[in-house]
Amino acid sequence: MTVPQPDWLDPTPWIAAAQRATPEAAAGALRATTPAEREFAVLISPAAAGQLEAMAQRAQALTRRHFGRTISLYTPLYLSNYCSGGCTYCGFASDRKAPRKRLSFEEVETECRAIKALGVDEILLLTGERTPEADLSYLLRCVKIAARSFHKVTVEVFPMPTDEYRALVDAGCTGLTLYQETYDPELYAKLHRWGPKQDYPARLDAPERALSAGFRFIGIGALLGLGDPLYDMIALYQHATHLQRRHWRAGVSVSFPRIQPEVGGFKPGVVVTDHQLVQFILAFRICLPTVPLVLSTREPAKLRDGMAGIGVNKMSVASKTTVGGYSEDDDASATEQFEVSDTRSTEAFCQSLRAHGLEPVFKNWDSVYRAETRDAQ
């Protein structure tokens, strides 16, 4: 089954360019005044692997210029692990025997209070694909509860039509994170065995529907380890620049989730090494200097500390990928969506940032810029 791709999405010519690239071309790309797609393809190529230190130097200067010596923090809250999806790589897929849980509204309040007590002022609410247990009306109530405690509420949830996104904005939601997982339509079809997530175009267009509905910030990403990383990184670059052109007010950020071992025993299709991951992040920073780049607690402490302020300027902290889990002691039996590598407390993580000359920023938004505030006046 072939899915027709939109005009703006075609990584193939640039993959060829990346494969042809030489170390000299890589050095040239690194010197370019305004590096763009052409330079990006060269900088993520194996030919640029020897330029990692020089790339890091340029990336750090750009990160410092545009984001200063600061790292913005957010914390995820898994609301529900009910899921109608059949993703082969996910511990919450509907055929997995994982115990299912959904937070009650009282529990959402308790969890919000516990996260708020960490000091973090940006919360990311997550669900699986749409189910009767975690549908739009459930999510709307959760957003409203979170919006009472947090200036910035964002979601990472199932794709939905524009009017539903608008309801989320009206409830106090400011940002949407949605990863395409892989931009390769054939691989996408194989990995997503059933459920609404099989609809590749509906997922690909979702960020634009959200922006039309009034979302301010969009986070995109590809799950590294599923397919050819050159394909996915170039497609991701094209997606980011497409969103910036089409929605000129949108804040677009890029995340670099890398697949971790999970309960179902899924083996990554390809191994993306630490060196490659770092090279990809640096290439994004160099070619898209004003786009926030995000690295979550999926990655180990050493890698996160190393990339903070070099290419990355936004990070999750104190994450739990079980449903709930902030307000009570660790429940060893609870199923995680994936394993958190960086398990440091907020305090320990911030201490490490400060030791690297970086300021953790807990609040970087204000509810005064929210749609619900707009309605209230």
Place this chain on the structure above:
Amino acid sequence: MSTELRIGDQCLPSRLIMGTGKFADTATMIRSVEASGTGLVTVALRRFNRELVEDDLYGPLSELKTVQLMPNTSGAMDAKEAVRAALLSREISGSPFLKLEIHPNPHHLLPDPIETYEAARILVKEGFLVMPYVPADPVLCKRLEDIGCASVMPLGAPIGTGKGLTTQEMLRIIIRDSSIPVIVDAGLRSPAEAAAAMELGCDAVLVNSAVAAAEAPERMAEAFAMGVEAGRMAWEAGLMPTSEAAIASSPLTSFLAGRNE
């Protein structure tokens, strides 16, 4: 010493205005503000944090005796949001100053002239000393002056780029035509550029990234203070005119010598 800067009914001891974002920690920011000798700092409402002291930029700045605070509306996408943010900032800070920033694109952070004009109209009536961050557009600057803004703050280059006075030709026109203070905001990288802006006849400059991203922010703040002071003194002293060519020793108008003037 150069003459003092007046904005509306307020006198300021320095012609350097400081931004407060992007620093490695609050202590460095505060020391840099002090080293700069500034009397006016801007702080984003979105960085006011009344719930977590260590994350709050407003609290520590409000304790400084020598500086006044100028809240800014960074984050506002349109006039309505900026007005709401301005009113809330004044409620918290009590400051008469407002740095009006409406840059709906969070990537290049360039100001939206249409929304900025609309918000300025409302905020002047609300009694603020409105200081709008604007593109270096001479007509827009006059329109903002006409509706009662306390100053205009045209950009030298996009925020954070450090590209310097890329808008110099437009700045010359703005300065020549303006009856309110002209403050170059954004794009400066070096004290020499700050001095150059002052030599053009700007009334003040606002700097943030250039200090926060420097290797030694406090030293750089002090260096900017010196650059601003030198540039202003030079402007007040009157720069020697430049000349494209040498003055000829046999002037073409020598035949007029001795005749009735």
